[in-house]
Amino acid sequence: MYKKGIYRIERNERLTETVWRMTLAGDTQWITAPGQFVNIALTGKYLRRPISVCDWDEGRITLIYKVVGEGTEQMSRLTPGAELDLLTGLGNGFSTKNDARRPLLVGGGVGVPPLYGLARQLLAAGKPVEVVLGFNTAAEIFYEEEFRALGCNVTVATADGSRGIEGFVTTAIAGAGLDFDYFYACGPLPMLHALYNAVEQDGQMSFEERMGCGFGACMGCTCKTKYGNKRICREGPVLQKGEIIW
Amino acid sequence: MYKKGIYRIERNERLTETVWRMTLAGDTQWITAPGQFVNIALTGKYLRRPISVCDWDEGRITLIYKVVGEGTEQMSRLTPGAELDLLTGLGNGFSTKNDARRPLLVGGGVGVPPLYGLARQLLAAGKPVEVVLGFNTAAEIFYEEEFRALGCNVTVATADGSRGIEGFVTTAIAGAGLDFDYFYACGPLPMLHALYNAVEQDGQMSFEERMGCGFGACMGCTCKTKYGNKRICREGPVLQKGEIIW
Amino acid sequence: MVEKVREQENAAPAVDMSVELCGVRLDNPVVPASGTFGYGYEFKDFYDINILGSFSFKGTTREPRFGNPTPRIAECTAGMINAVGLQNPGIDAVIRHELPRLRQFFRKPVIANISGFSVEEYAYCCERIDKQEQVGIIEVNVSCPNVRHGGMSFGTSPEAAAEVTRAVKAVTTKPVFIKLSPNVTDIVSIARACEEAGADGICLINTLLGMRIDVARRRPVIANTMGGFSGPAVFPLAVRMVYQVSKACRIPVMGCGGVQSARDVIEMMMAGATAVQVGAANLVNPYASKEIVEALPGEMRRLGIERLSDIIGIA
Amino acid sequence: MVEKVREQENAAPAVDMSVELCGVRLDNPVVPASGTFGYGYEFKDFYDINILGSFSFKGTTREPRFGNPTPRIAECTAGMINAVGLQNPGIDAVIRHELPRLRQFFRKPVIANISGFSVEEYAYCCERIDKQEQVGIIEVNVSCPNVRHGGMSFGTSPEAAAEVTRAVKAVTTKPVFIKLSPNVTDIVSIARACEEAGADGICLINTLLGMRIDVARRRPVIANTMGGFSGPAVFPLAVRMVYQVSKACRIPVMGCGGVQSARDVIEMMMAGATAVQVGAANLVNPYASKEIVEALPGEMRRLGIERLSDIIGIA
Ligand SMILES: Cc1cc2nc3c(=O)[nH]c(=O)nc-3n(C[C@H](O)[C@H](O)[C@H](O)COP(=O)(O)OP(=O)(O)OC[C@H]3O[C@@H](n4cnc5c(N)ncnc54)[C@H](O)[C@@H]3O)c2cc1C
Ligand SMILES: Cc1cc2nc3c(=O)[nH]c(=O)nc-3n(C[C@H](O)[C@H](O)[C@H](O)COP(=O)(O)OP(=O)(O)OC[C@H]3O[C@@H](n4cnc5c(N)ncnc54)[C@H](O)[C@@H]3O)c2cc1C
Ligand SMILES: Cc1cc2nc3c(=O)[nH]c(=O)nc-3n(C[C@H](O)[C@H](O)[C@H](O)COP(=O)(O)O)c2cc1C
Numbered sequence A, B: 001m002y003k004k005g006i007y008r009i010e011r012n013e014r015l016t017e018t019v020w021r022m023t024l025a026g027d028t029q030w031i032t033a034p035g036q037f038v039n040i041a042l043t044g045k046y047l048r049r050p051i052s053v054c055d056w057d058e059g060r061i062t063l064i065y066k067v068v069g070e071g072t073e074q075m076s077r078l079t080p081g082a083e084l085d086l087l088t089g090l091g092n093g094f095s096t097k098n099d100a101r102r103p104l105l106v107g108g109g110v111g112v113p114p115l116y117g118l119a120r121q122l123l124a125a126g127k128p129v130e131v132v133l134g135f136n137t138a139a140e141i142f143y144e145e146e147f148r149a150l151g152c153n154v155t156v157a158t159a160d161g162s163r164g165i166e167g168f169v170t171t172a173i174a175g176a177g178l179d180f181d182y183f184y185a186c187g188p189l190p191m192l193h194a195l196y197n198a199v200e201q202d203g204q205m206s207f208e209e210r211m212g213c214g215f216g217a218c219m220g221c222t223c224k225t226k227y228g229n230k231r232i233c234r235e236g237p238v239l240q241k242g243e244i245i246w
Numbered sequence C, D: 001m002v003e004k005v006r007e008q009e010n011a012a013p014a015v016d017m018s019v020e021l022c023g024v025r026l027d028n029p030v031v032p033a034s035g036t037f038g039y040g041y042e043f044k045d046f047y048d049i050n051i052l053g054s055f056s057f058k059g060t061t062r063e064p065r066f067g068n069p070t071p072r073i074a075e076c077t078a079g080m081i082n083a084v085g086l087q088n089p090g091i092d093a094v095i096r097h098e099l100p101r102l103r104q105f106f107r108k109p110v111i112a113n114i115s116g117f118s119v120e121e122y123a124y125c126c127e128r129i130d131k132q133e134q135v136g137i138i139e140v141n142v143s144c145p146n147v148r149h150g151g152m153s154f155g156t157s158p159e160a161a162a163e164v165t166r167a168v169k170a171v172t173t174k175p176v177f178i179k180l181s182p183n184v185t186d187i188v189s190i191a192r193a194c195e196e197a198g199a200d201g202i203c204l205i206n207t208l209l210g211m212r213i214d215v216a217r218r219r220p221v222i223a224n225t226m227g228g229f230s231g232p233a234v235f236p237l238a239v240r241m242v243y244q245v246s247k248a249c250r251i252p253v254m255g256c257g258g259v260q261s262a263r264d265v266i267e268m269m270m271a272g273a274t275a276v277q278v279g280a281a282n283l284v285n286p287y288a289s290k291e292i293v294e295a296l297p298g299e300m301r302r303l304g305i306e307r308l309s310d311i312i313g314i315a
């Protein structure tokens, strides 16, 4: 289920040069799984902006977003107290109903945020959580410490080697010899594709697509899977490894 | 000369059910005559809204406007401290360079405001100022006392007779036997037309027209006069009685 | 006290929002447009869609269609471009799965939007959908700019549009509305050709052919380069075409294009529309159509309109 | 310190904004569009208009014209409708008064926008304006939707547009751009007809035929019922047509329609425009064209563009 609601900005703060974190107060009852997203109406923009839920509790949502265009730029200028019109509870989210015992979470860039809520949930279910985070360069890293603070084992890779392992998340997974029996991933398409090819284990991946509505009405975001057409906004954004067609 | 500038709202208060007064702080050097107007940019509205200058001094502009549509409704919701983008110094305004000794000012509804600055100027030039204000009904009257406070002799007419003389401004002028040798008028078209036909004296009248720019570029507001085409926004809004074609 | 109540009654007299389209009575003229309301299912969790006059379901073809590659969506000032490319499960699945599912939460006659790539396909689909009890009106989309039939769509020539109309009318019993493309020099000639070919009504406008470029990547945003532009930006074009067509034809017009408020509905009706479709607005605000229905009585009172049907074509 | 300066130089390398239109070099591609910049005079008090690439003056006809009755203007979401109806002082007054006055504050070649109600009128005006030293390019408006010649404008048929082009080319020496109407089914066929008839370039788009209704008065806002719709709302349509025409023709294209930022200029150029006109934006913000010129270098740097002419048609 999804709903429209008004949310009040509690905090809006910079994490890196271009990445911001926003916390919003309001009704969170429609959010049921990590990896779901919200769709944000912005003044003067016709379409809403989809942003993954990084974390949530009763009455509070945390979003992490990168300023890439006019919409996210506008978000970064909003101040506490301002109100936003959100659709919440969108998408399927990650499913933790599986018998994985040693899950690996793989995030790249602004694909990292939805893994945070997921990590919290997996840890709460008593599973040890291995996390690999990939960034371009040290200055772009965020949430490394937050994942550690949760109790995850965190490995960082940077493309330029300025921090952690030099290379991509796949380099890190291979290099660090990480032990896992299942993975959850979110990040840019090339990362997901490389990961898909690099690991044998089963897992889930979260995808992005340009959206008209975000709740399944417009067919703007459809992709083909081995089990038929799926709307990224509704049957996605998370797909099972086994159904993905590249 | 006209200029674009940013103005800060100092006050925005209701005068009647639908009429508001807004005072703005900012550069007023481009306003040179009563009866000129400003053109106001509003969020989400493509065209600016033309509003007459009611009064001005160094650094402050007073506007009086009636809420008739979405733009003026938006204006009524603005609060002190908010900033507005204005073009100022637009239009010719009333010319007081004439040898009138006993000027009559005739205003109807939201045609009243520009006469206030004019009255102040005429009084300063030592002329006795006769003012006739026409409204639909008593509840819609505004600025009667303000004109009196300046030192004008004020007659009010209401269409329903709920205050002052029952009838139109022309009824009042005839009925009160006002003595004047020149008039300045601003108000709805039917009022101006009736006045034109009713009085023999020479005078000036301010007109309205839908505007694209407000500064003479688009030819959106042109009217025919006995001396050729005139743009209401530039060679107007004030026309001499002798040039008007109905 | 009695006085007071009377006064309020006076202030809010009953208004009549109903309209009639070729014998089909709608409680109100508000109809979500094809392609923006799926087969109704996605909206039933937002609100009870029986508040609507009706709705037009997603353009349906003979075969199931995946549609175009993604990205299919681009943002514009006051609008959007879509290049969905008629993704739909095909007429069989619609009749077998969508209509029975719809019946569970929508009890009014629905408008069936049909598309095709040949005259035969239109006729085939319309004949089948005509037999469905739930369908009140058949809306034939001859205008989708994403789909090419020898390059041009049926909706860009009076002859082709008339041919489709004739073929469909020959095999149907329910009112047939032809939904026209605005991407034409002379909308009136096409509407009249459809009327002469037997159309019961005209729906317009479909989307305008538009394009955006991603300046960072230096290539079109839409995978298919161009797509259909709609949203509030196109409203003045839609009003103009509704006005022209309703003045030139005797059959009723469903107006569509950029509608997002009760005022827009009234403006479209004054231009000549008997019913008014709401498209992209449903996507950015899932409650848009409901909010419009709810706002109509107040707007009517403000404008002194007692019966909506009185203002059709009044301008 | 030296390091620091070098770094800044690196951060802001010189950019080249110049473009060439049929031998006429513009310092930058930004050109206020006809009808939104008068004959330049109204803008000279706002800023020094020599910062512009050039500008296109108000559509000029043989005789002086008053134009249409008022109201001539209607507001729309992200745009406006105008039905000015080609008000202008006539070609004589333009040559005798406007051009000499313009010379006092504008030292670049100007674009002369010419309109007419017959092929002979176009030819007459173009021949006269061609002789004016100050004129760099002649822009022939075959598209104004306010003006009817037997009902339809020249710009809606390839034959009529080609006929005007031939007539004008026969009597002129300067580059002739034909400015097209977007209110057509097939913009490419019209552009190609003009190219084959000898046009040196194409300018597009003019306004779209639109309409608004004053719902309180229950009648059209515009005295003439309909008018030309323009502003940011039409940008995706303009980009699409510029793209289609520049792909189909070899002659240069001036893009126009809804441009209001340096980004829009770049998008229009990537679609295929060699120069970009700014219309209605000048009316709502008199500094719009100046601000766009000033913002271009920064935008170019952000997008890694060294020479604007490199991106023409790159998408
Ligand atoms: C399910 C989902 C979850 C997402 N989660 C996050 C997140 O947690 N943090 C984050 O920073 N970003 C996330 N994104 C990407 C985010 O939606 C875009 O960065 C954002 O919409 C850009 O808006 P803009 O106005 O700044 O950019 P512009 O480029 O000006 O946007 C123009 C249009 O393109 C769309 N668009 C641009 N980039 C993307 C993109 N990558 N994916 C989808 N639409 C796009 C915009 O929504 C808008 O409609 C997510 C995207 C999806 C689909
Ligand atoms: C020179 C001049 C001076 C004016 N001075 C005043 C004044 O001092 N006080 C005051 O209350 N009103 C004044 N008006 C009228 C005022 O401009 C309109 O009431 C206002 O623009 C309405 O805007 P809206 O968005 O509320 O209405 P809407 O009807 O939603 O506006 C839609 C469009 O129509 C235009 N429009 C609507 N009514 C008028 C009108 N009467 N004249 C011109 N354009 C109109 C709007 O500017 C806008 O472009 C003046 C008009 C002119 C031309
Ligand atoms: C995402 C999307 C999909 C559409 N699909 C169809 C369709 O399948 N059949 C059809 O006739 N029109 C389709 N349309 C056009 C709309 O029904 C409508 O005619 C158009 O969008 C103009 O209305 P609007 O401005 O309110 O969106 C679609 C529009 C959108 C935005």
Ligand SMILES: Cc1cc2nc3c(=O)[nH]c(=O)nc-3n(C[C@H](O)[C@H](O)[C@H](O)COP(=O)(O)O)c2cc1C
Pocket (backbone or CB within 6 Å): B212, B218, B219, D033, D034, D035, D036, D058, D059, D060, D082, D084, D086, D113, D141, D144, D179, D205, D206, D207, D229, D230, D231, D232, D234, D256, D257, D258, D259, D277, D278, D279, D280, D281
């Ligand atoms: C008020 C106004 C007057 C116009 N007059 C003319 C004209 O005389 N000749 C012409 O070729 N185009 C004329 N146009 C069209 C513009 O030059 C331009 O093609 C169109 O407005 C699209 O650009 P825009 O969206 O930037 O306004 C006029 C446009 C406006 C708004």
Ligand code: FES
Pocket (backbone or CB within 6 Å): A210, A211, A212, A213, A214, A215, A216, A217, A218, A219, A220, A221, A222, A231, A232, A233, A234
């Ligand atoms: S974004 Fe509309 S269906 Fe997915």
Ligand code: FES
Pocket (backbone or CB within 6 Å): B210, B211, B212, B213, B214, B215, B216, B217, B218, B219, B220, B221, B222, B231, B232, B233, B234
């Ligand atoms: S409003 Fe543009 S010329 Fe007067």
